[in-house]
Amino acid sequence: MATLNKGILGGFSGKVGTVVGANWRGKDIIRSRPKVSKRNPTDKQLTQQLKFKLAITFLQPVKNIQSQYFGAGSGVRSRVNLAVSYTINEAIEVVKDLPELIYNKVLITKGDLTGFQNAVLTTQVGGVLHLEWEDNSTQGNAAPMDQVSIVCYCAELKNFEIFGGIVMRSDLMADVTLPNYCIGKTMEVYVFLNNEKQTSASTSFYLGQHPVI
Structure with a gap:
């Protein structure tokens, strides 16, 4: 069944005969109905x-x-x-x-904002991740107020832990604490920066695999 959105000359949604109407990204589109393949996939x-x-x-x-x-x-x-x-x-x-x-x-973000300089991550007891980096706020399009985010992924748990906008580039260090259920697990850790207006970001940087203690 199809629904006319703007009268008989407007777009429609649903199936009509051999075509399908839909609204995609604010545009009314019409496409042919897909044929069911009887072939087994290769x-x-x-x-x-x-x-x-x-x-x-x-x-x-x-x-x-x-x-x-x-x-x-x-x-x-x-x-x-x-x-x-x-x-x-x-x-x-x-x-x-x-x-x-x-x-x-893996990339979490991909952009042209100047990234970290010599970022180093260490783990501390209690599920704490400690990140340090050098000041490069005068290089390229970097700024002291750029925001730092840390993204952790545990393959065993198939779970992300995301710490967004926790400190600024000029702080040169950041600590985050993972939930207790992450202790004893291993995390893949990524970091990225975004500008203060949140209109651009750096390409994310992989900090390696870290056991949580």
Whole structure:
């Protein structure tokens, strides 16, 4: 059943015969109904489907960050689309016919804001992560008021812990405390900066794998 949105000459939603009407990004579009394939997918197609599912599932918790700070969305490709595409093509490898994430190639953000200089992360008892970096607030387009964010991912728990805008670039250090259920687990840790107006960000930096104590 189809619904006319703006009268008989306007857009519609739903199915009419062999076409489907929908509103996508504020535009009324019409496309043909997809044909149901009777062919079994090839091994390559199955692998690509698994890679896509892995990327979508993994990135879902950071979708809001990426919708704001991953590249520059244009046309039909949103920033989230770009993040998924990057992850599939650059941060996933196939091992024994199954896709696996390459954590040191994962990007949480992708942008042109000047990043960290010599960032170092250490762990402390009680689930504390201690981050230090050098002052580079006069380099490129960096500014002292740029905000620091830390993103942690636990593969065992399949869970993100996100600490957004916790300090400024000029603070040169930051401490965050992970929940108790993270103690004894291992975290993949990423950091990024965004400007004060929240209009641009640096490309995220991978700080390595860290056991939480």
